Amino acid sequence: MTFIQRIGVFLFLAGLLIFSGIPFLGEYMLTEEQVISLTKDIHQDNMKNILQPMFGKVYSNSFEFLGEFNSLMNGYNDVLKAESKWDQVIWDDYSFPLAKAALDSPVQDLPFLFLASSIGLVILGGLFYILPKFRDEPSGIKNNGIFHSSMKNRGWLGMITGSYLILFYVILYWFPAYLVNLVWMVEPISLSLSGNPASQWFLYGLIYTLAILVMGIRMFRKYRGNRYQEVRTASLMFFQTAFAFLIPEILVLLNQPYFDFKNIWPLDYSFFYDYRIESLTSSGAIGMFMLIWGILLIVLGVPLFTYFYGKRWYCSWVCGCGGLAETVGDPYRQLSDKSLKSWKIEQYLIHSVLVLAVVMTVLTIVNYFSSFGLLGNVTNQLHSFYGFFIGSAFAGVVGTGFYPFMGNRVWCRFGCPLAAYLGLVQRFKSRFRISTNGGQCISCGNCSTYCEMGIDVRWYAQRGQNIVRSSCVGCGVCASVCPRGVLKLENGPEEGRINDMPIIIGNDSIKLNA
Amino acid sequence: MSNTHHIVILGNGIAGITCARQLRKQSDSVKITVISGESTYFFSRTALMYVFMGHMKFEHTQPYENWFWEKNRIELLEKWVERVDFAEKELHFQSGGKFSYDQLVLATGSKPNKFGWPGQDLQGVQGLYSKQDLELMEQNTSEGVNHAVIVGGGLIGIEMAEMLAYKGISVTFLVRETGFWRNVLPKEESALVGRHVSEHHMNLRLETELAEIIPDEFGRVKAVRTNKGEELPCQFVGLTAGVTPNIDFLKETDLKVNRGILVDSFFKTNIPDVFAIGDCAEFHEPPAVGRNKIEQVWYTGRMHGETLAYNLLHDPVPYQPGVWFNSAKFLDIEYQTYGWVPSDWSEEAFNSFYWEHESGKVSIRLFIDHENKVLGVNNFGFRLSHSFFDKAIKERWEVVEVIKRLEDANFAPEFFAPYIQAIQSAFQKKSGIAIKLKKRTFIQKLLGAKL
Numbered sequence: 001m002t003f004i005q006r007i008g009v010f011l012f013l014a015g016l017l018i019f020s021g022i023p024f025l026g027e028y029m030l031t032e033e034q035v036i037s038l039t040k041d042i043h044q045d046n047m048k049n050i051l052q053p054m055f056g057k058v059y060s061n062s063f064e065f066l067g068e069f070n071s072l073m074n075g076y077n078d079v080l081k082a083e084s085k086w087d088q089v090i091w092d093d094y095s096f097p098l099a100k101a102a103l104d105s106p107v108q109d110l111p112f113l114f115l116a117s118s119i120g121l122v123i124l125g126g127l128f129y130i131l132p133k134f135r136d137e138p139s140g141i142k143n144n145g146i147f148h149s150s151m152k153n154r155g156w157l158g159m160i161t162g163s164y165l166i167l168f169y170v171i172l173y174w175f176p177a178y179l180v181n182l183v184w185m186v187e188p189i190s191l192s193l194s195g196n197p198a199s200q201w202f203l204y205g206l207i208y209t210l211a212i213l214v215m216g217i218r219m220f221r222k223y224r225g226n227r228y229q230e231v232r233t234a235s236l237m238f239f240q241t242a243f244a245f246l247i248p249e250i251l252v253l254l255n256q257p258y259f260d261f262k263n264i265w266p267l268d269y270s271f272f273y274d275y276r277i278e279s280l281t282s283s284g285a286i287g288m289f290m291l292i293w294g295i296l297l298i299v300l301g302v303p304l305f306t307y308f309y310g311k312r313w314y315c316s317w318v319c320g321c322g323g324l325a326e327t328v329g330d331p332y333r334q335l336s337d338k339s340l341k342s343w344k345i346e347q348y349l350i351h352s353v354l355v356l357a358v359v360m361t362v363l364t365i366v367n368y369f370s371s372f373g374l375l376g377n378v379t380n381q382l383h384s385f386y387g388f389f390i391g392s393a394f395a396g397v398v399g400t401g402f403y404p405f406m407g408n409r410v411w412c413r414f415g416c417p418l419a420a421y422l423g424l425v426q427r428f429k430s431r432f433r434i435s436t437n438g439g440q441c442i443s444c445g446n447c448s449t450y451c452e453m454g455i456d457v458r459w460y461a462q463r464g465q466n467i468v469r470s471s472c473v474g475c476g477v478c479a480s481v482c483p484r485g486v487l488k489l490e491n492g493p494e495e496g497r498i499n500d501m502p503i504i505i506g507n508d509s510i511k512l513n514a
Numbered sequence: 515m516s517n518t519h520h521i522v523i524l525g526n527g528i529a530g531i532t533c534a535r536q537l538r539k540q541s542d543s544v545k546i547t548v549i550s551g552e553s554t555y556f557f558s559r560t561a562l563m564y565v566f567m568g569h570m571k572f573e574h575t576q577p578y579e580n581w582f583w584e585k586n587r588i589e590l591l592e593k594w595v596e597r598v599d600f601a602e603k604e605l606h607f608q609s610g611g612k613f614s615y616d617q618l619v620l621a622t623g624s625k626p627n628k629f630g631w632p633g634q635d636l637q638g639v640q641g642l643y644s645k646q647d648l649e650l651m652e653q654n655t656s657e658g659v660n661h662a663v664i665v666g667g668g669l670i671g672i673e674m675a676e677m678l679a680y681k682g683i684s685v686t687f688l689v690r691e692t693g694f695w696r697n698v699l700p701k702e703e704s705a706l707v708g709r710h711v712s713e714h715h716m717n718l719r720l721e722t723e724l725a726e727i728i729p730d731e732f733g734r735v736k737a738v739r740t741n742k743g744e745e746l747p748c749q750f751v752g753l754t755a756g757v758t759p760n761i762d763f764l765k766e767t768d769l770k771v772n773r774g775i776l777v778d779s780f781f782k783t784n785i786p787d788v789f790a791i792g793d794c795a796e797f798h799e800p801p802a803v804g805r806n807k808i809e810q811v812w813y814t815g816r817m818h819g820e821t822l823a824y825n826l827l828h829d830p831v832p833y834q835p836g837v838w839f840n841s842a843k844f845l846d847i848e849y850q851t852y853g854w855v856p857s858d859w860s861e862e863a864f865n866s867f868y869w870e871h872e873s874g875k876v877s878i879r880l881f882i883d884h885e886n887k888v889l890g891v892n893n894f895g896f897r898l899s900h901s902f903f904d905k906a907i908k909e910r911w912e913v914v915e916v917i918k919r920l921e922d923a924n925f926a927p928e929f930f931a932p933y934i935q936a937i938q939s940a941f942q943k944k945s946g947i948a949i950k951l952k953k954r955t956f957i958q959k960l961l962g963a964k965l
Contacts, residue, residue, distance in 0.1 A: 138713050140846025144680055148568035227929040227963040339579060437925055438900025440841050440850065442812045443528070443577045444561035449570050458577055479927055483843040485850055485897035488925050502539075505904050507817040508836040510824045 008128025015121025022114060022181045026105020028065035030054045034101040043090055050076045051098075062178050065102065069095055095177035096200065100184070107181045114185045119207065123214055130218045139225030141480055143334075143450070151404070152331050158404035166401035173392040176200035194252040202249075208324065209245040213237055215327035222330070228476045228489070232316060236323040244320045257283050259290045262318050264297045266357035267418035269386060274368050302418075303425050309491055310432025311422035312474020321411060324400065325452065326475060329408020333452035333477065336407030342454055346414050346471065353390060354420035360386055390415065409452040413471055423470030431491040432474065434467035436460060439504040440486045447478035447487060461486055464504040468497060518543050521826060522605065522615035524595060526550035527559060528812055529792025530621030532819030538586045540827050546587070549605070549613070551594030552645050555580060560812055562648045563673045567680040572645075600768055600785050617787045617826065620764070620775055621819070624757035624793040624810060626670075631753075633727025638735040639751040642674055651677070659683050659749040663738050665724045666755030667694045669842050672707075674752040675716055676845055686717040686746055688724055688738075690755075700857055702868055703892055706877055707844045714845050727751055757810060759794040772796050774808050779832035781822045789826075791818035801835050804854045811840055837907045838890075839900060847875055852903035853890030855881040864889075867913060869940045871895070871933065871965070878937055886912045896933045897925035917941045921952045931963040 001009075032048060032055050039047045050072050059065035073090070080089045107114045134142075151157040171178055183198050186206055190198035216237040223229035243262045252258050257279045265271040271294055280287040305313045315322045360382050367375045399411030412419050426432060434457070441464070447457035453471045457478045460467045467478075467487075479487040502512040521537060523530040526548045534546050561575040583590050594608040598618070605613045626641020628634045638654050640647060655662075655678065662678050664671045667689035675685045691697055693704030694711060711718055723741040730736040737747045759774035770776045770784040774796030781789045792815040797807045809818070814835065821833045841850040859866070863884060870877040876895030880888050887910045891903055902923035906916050916923075917938055924934050938949045954962070 138710070138846050143564075143567075143569040145568040147571050226927070227931075227961070228927045231929050231961045435925075437897070438904065439813055439816075439839065440900055442560040442841075443558040444564065445558060445570060445574045445577065446561070446564065449574045462577060476927060483848065484841040485848050485925060488897070488927060490928075503820060504816070505900055506813060506836045506839055507820055508834040509817070509821040509831050512824075 002132050004132050005129050008125045008130075010125065011121045011128060012125030015118050015123075015125055018114075019118035019122065019182070022107060022118060022185065023178055024061060025107055025181050026103050028059040028062065028099065028102040029057065029104060030065075030069075030098060030102040031056065034098060038097045038101060039094055040092065043092065043094075046076070046090065047094065059102075062099065062180070066095060066099060066177050069098065096180070099177040100180040100197075103180050103184065105181050105184065107184045108187075111185045111188050118185070119210065123210060126214045127217065130214070130221055133218075133221045134224065141223055141226065143446075143481065146331075146334060152334070154335065154405060158332075162401060162404035165403065166397055169392075169397040169401050172200060172204055173396055179203065190249075193246070193249040196252060205245055208320070209240050212240045212323045212327045215330070219327055219330060223480065226480050229480060232476065233327065235317045236319075236326055239318045240320055240323045243318075244323075256286050257290065260320075261290075261293065263320070264302065264314070264418055265294065266354065266361065266421065267319075267321070267416055268294075269357055269361070269391060269417070270383070272361050272365055272368075273383065274364070277368065302422060303429075306422050306425040306432075307430050308432075310430055310472070310474050310489075311419070311426045312432070312472075312476075312489070314422060315412060315419060315473035316475045321395070321399065321416065322473065325403075325408040325412060329400075329403050329452070332403045332408045334407070334449050335403075335405065336409060336413070336452055336454035338448050338451070338454050338456045340456075343456075346454070349414045350416065350420045350423075350471075353394075353415050354417040356386065356390070357417040407452055407454070409454075409473070412473065413453050419471070419473075426472070427468065427470035429494075431494060431497070433490060433492070433497045434472065434478065435488045435490050435492075436464055436466055437484075437486045437488065439464055439506040440484045442484055444483065446481040446483065450477050450481050452477070457487070464499075464501045466497060466499055518545065519616035520545040520547065520614075521617045521619065522613070523548045523619040523621055524550075524605070525621035525623055525792070525794075526553065526556050526590070527621060527623050527792060527815060529623075529815035529819045530619065531556040532816045533619055533621065533791060533823045534588050534819075535586070536820050536823030537826065538588060540823065544827070545589075547589040547591060547613075547615075549591040549593055549595060551592065551608070554590055554592040555583070557645065559643070562642070562645070563677050566648060566651065566677045595763065597763055598767065598769075600788060603787070615787075618789070619822065619826075620761075620783075620788065620790040620794060621792045621815075622760045622764075622794045625760045626753050627756045627758050628753060629755065631665075631724055631727060633729060633735065633738075634753065636727055636729050636735045636751075637733055638749055639727055639753065641753045641757075642670055643757060654750055655681055655683065661686070661746075661748045662750040662752060663688060663724075663746055663748045664752040664754055665738075666753070667691070667696075667718070668698075668754055668756065669695075670757075671752065671754035672711070672842075672844050674754055675711070675714075678750070678752075679714065679716070683750065684715070684717070686719060686748070687711070688722045688740060689718060689720050690723050692720055694718065694720075696857060698857055700855065700866070700868075700879060700892070702870065703849075703877065703879065703894060704857075706870070706874060706894055707847070707849075709874055710845055710847050757793065759796065759808065761794055780825055780830045781818065781833065789822055791815070791822050801833055802838075804856075805835065805838065809835075813839065837904045839904070847895050848897065849892070849894050850898055850900075851890065851892045852898070852900065853881070853888070853907040855879060855890035855892045867917075867941060867944070869937050871936065876933055878933075880913055880916065882913050886914070888913050888916045896930070897927075899923045899925045914945070914947055918949055929958070929962045931965050932958075933965070936965055 030051060035047050035051055036044055054068055077089050147153045179200055183200055183203050186203050187198045190196060190202045216233050219233040220230060239262055244260050248258045248260050270276055280291040316326055363375060364379045367379045394415045395411050402410050441461040443458055443462045445458050447461060451457050452475060453473060455469050455472060457467055474489055476489050479489055503510055521544055523534055530548055534548050537544055537546055555576050556578060557575040558577060561570060564570045565572050565575060595605045596608040597606045603615055624643060626643050640650055640654060642651060660683060662683050663686050664674055665688050667687050678685050694708040696704045708718055724738055725741045726739040727735055728737045728739060735749060735751050737745050738751060739745050761771055761775055764771060768785060774794050775783055775790035776798060777783055777790050777795045778798060781791050783790055793810045800807050817835060837853050839852045865882040867880045879892040881890040883889055888906060920934050920938060932954060935951050938951055942949045
């Protein structure tokens with residue numbers, strides 16, 4: 001490690017420490033006016049009564065404030081639940097907006113100072129560490145020391161990193177009220193982009209995008225000289241920054257619906273939910289265009305692009321989850337399980353999620369068109385079930401938090417319903433394959449080891465067979481790390497795409513039929 | 515096919531394991547046992563270097579999961595065989611005990627060459643072939659090694675150098691020839707590799723041989739002396755001047771051996787029901803023109819195994835290797851070869867077309883006979899298709915034909931620099947023959963790497 005890299009590590013850790021400490025700043029004081037302005041009309045009176053004891057009281061930290069808030073809310077709701085008065089229970093969670101309003105913290109006065117000394121330091125430190133890497137070395141991909149690394153081979157550093165990520169996701173999804181300081185920190189950025197106050201999702205989106213950008217730069221260093229990896233990484237960085245982050249915010253600024261043009265159902269599982277359809281259909285021509293665009297992507301975009309280029313066009317060039325996996329997750333790609341058993345689990349799991357997403361969506365649409373006469377509120381229950389278990393727990397907590405334990409594509413491999421859909425097209429009707437170069441394979445195992453999707457690439461390569469697998473996201477790393485030039489990602493005629501050669505090229509002694 | 519006799523394969527390298535796998539593929543009933551003292555499970559020898567450098571764990575070098583062998587009823591025994599009783603058809607284990615066979619396949623591989631150098635058995639002096647060699651190398655380089663000398667500039671030598679560089683150990687190569695791997699590579703290619711070795715701050719001593727390895731008071735290497743009288747301090751010496759068949763335990767038996775176990779083109783030894791394949795086998799005659807009597811690469815081991823497995827179950831066919839091919843990676847530069855490209859040739863009988871990119875890291879050579887037919891190709895720094903050149907060389911295409919269709923041979927990843935076009939342009943310039951270049955698409959021009 002060079003001196004600059006050491007400074008980088010120091011700055012990174014300092015930034016991370018400050019970032020983790022910020023949620024503990026400030027005091028909380030709730031007022032009646034805040035409750036009135038932040039709760040729905042139907043809840044206003046009740047909420048005022050429930051939270052009465054808190055008004056004007058100063059709480060020195062979020063735990064005290066939210067502890068009291070929760071006990072008051074639960075006290076109110078539990079009684080009603082015990083009496084089975086379900087319709088009177090206040091199901092809405094007001095903890096985040098109220099905590100955000102009640103906060104009085106130095107972060108609100110100096111957001112940019114806190115931003116610079118937390119996220120800013122993390123970025124600076126990261127760049128200090130990344131940029132000097134491989135300097136004065138000839139270009140070429142080196143996975144030196146990966147399995148000797150505590151961070152990348154499930155050592156204590158990896159364990160800590162994974163635990164931190166999991167903790168962050170759990171708080172983000174289920175206890176966002178504890179993050180209001182951090183949300184205030186990015187408030188000015190949100191205001192300048194969309195004109196709206198920041199939410200925990202804006203904070204998350206910003207961090208997510210910055211992480212992809214910084215770790216994307218790392219990809220340029222690590223895979224320097226490999227143009228496929230460079231172009232692909234640039235594409236991911238672009239789509240995340242422009243399509244996932246900036247454009248939706250700017251749309252909101254222009255009074256249009258928030259819309260990510262590259263997010264596709266069923267990954268975007270709420271696309272057909274009533275409130276989203278209503279928001280699009282009530283937004284004039286642009287809303288209509290968005291709706292049609294979204295549907296066209298599902299029925300035409302996915303099959304056509306996947307036919308011509310394989311599912312990589314989405315998974316490792318465009319997708320946001322893929323973007324994080326391929327950049328932030330790249331150091332962990334070797335941790336995916338390559339066993340036959342895990343392949344079987346994968347097939348059951350991912351297709352079950354696809355079926356679940358389709359069933360849920362069909363029910364939602366049918367229910368919507370029957371004006372909720374058919375199923376009533378059942379679809380809402382289904383939505384919360386899916387949102388909790390698949391959307392949050394699987395995609396977020398497991399999907400990213402488990403990078404250091406199970407590799408960077410856990411969600412994409414075992415859970416993503418869109419990946420399942422793309423995969424079915426790729427497996428059965430596509431021009432994409434990874435070609436094997438005759439008999440040149442030496443079974444070394446670099447390809448399988450570095451396959452983030454857990455495909456045992458070598459199994460095929462050493463037999464001279466092409467690799468045609470529904471899960472392959474076409475990241476191209478197998479081909480990049482192959483020391484003998486055996487693998488090539490290709491789009492070509494369907495004929496001969498799947499080949500079975502009993503005797504590999506180079507041995508003319510025997511002729512066998514496949 | 516019903517066939518219940520017991521085939522015992524001695525050695526679980528690529529030759530032995532391919533033989534076992536193909537036997538099971540073609541017969542459900544034959545009983546198969548694979549014995550090796552090196553490891554229970556088959557692993558890829560070529561990947562040992564990656565374990566050392568932390569690219570992989572040892573288990574990643576095993577191409578099959580452990581259940582595979584039981585499922586396919588291939589019995590595995592981890593034992594060293596001390597001697598073979600050919601008369602009684604029995605193997606005697608080092609740990610005691612006997613094991614009988616109906617047919618025996620010897621696939622015992624190689625061991626590093628040692629040419630009787632003084633000090634060749636000192637502590638810190640070793641070759642690299644087996645799993646045990648890897649473990650020894652980890653031990654030998656665990657501490658106090660700052661400088662290493664590698665004797666012999668070949669494929670294992672360059673691997674060892676890369677491994678040592680990973681540990682921050684500086685490397686000096688002693689190479690007998692006038693250039694790196696010059697006994698195999700033509701002058702330009704050898705120079706290309708040599709430059710790249712130097713680029714990695716490794717020291718190449720050409721036309722220099724090892725005279726003596728000098729110990730310190732603990733019996734550990736402290737320096738080597740070259741044949742030029744120079745003394746190079748070092749704490750590790752890699753002996754990578756080739757390998758030799760690993761057959762010491764078979765010497766002084768009825769089995770006929772020379773450098774390797776002598777076999778005919780059906781892999782039969784002089785003893786009935788005893789066969790030899792892979793690195794340890796020596797053919798009476800080279801299996802094809804321009805090939806060696808002993809074939810010591812991964813691919814030939816695989817072909818031997820395939821062919822013998824067929825022969826043990828069917829009417830035997832002679833071993834007929836197709837067009838030669840091989841590949842390697844010299845630090846960051848990949849190398850492939852198809853067909854026959856000698857290191858030197860007579861200008862009257864042969865011709866050659868050589869192109870090298872200005873970076874000095876990418877090159878191609880087409881080796882051509884006096885009828886303008888392509889005999890072989892060497893390519894560095896980019897990838898060419900095996901099936902294309904297997905066909906072109908087998909069907910004796912003329913060089914113009916090969917150059918014209920070279921785009922079909924391109925195996926480089928998408929968006930890589932258009933080396934094929936550069937080669938075609940260079941050929942056009944040299945020969946005056948017009949070659950139609952494939953149009954690059956807009957996307958390729960926009961995003962692709964430049965020459």
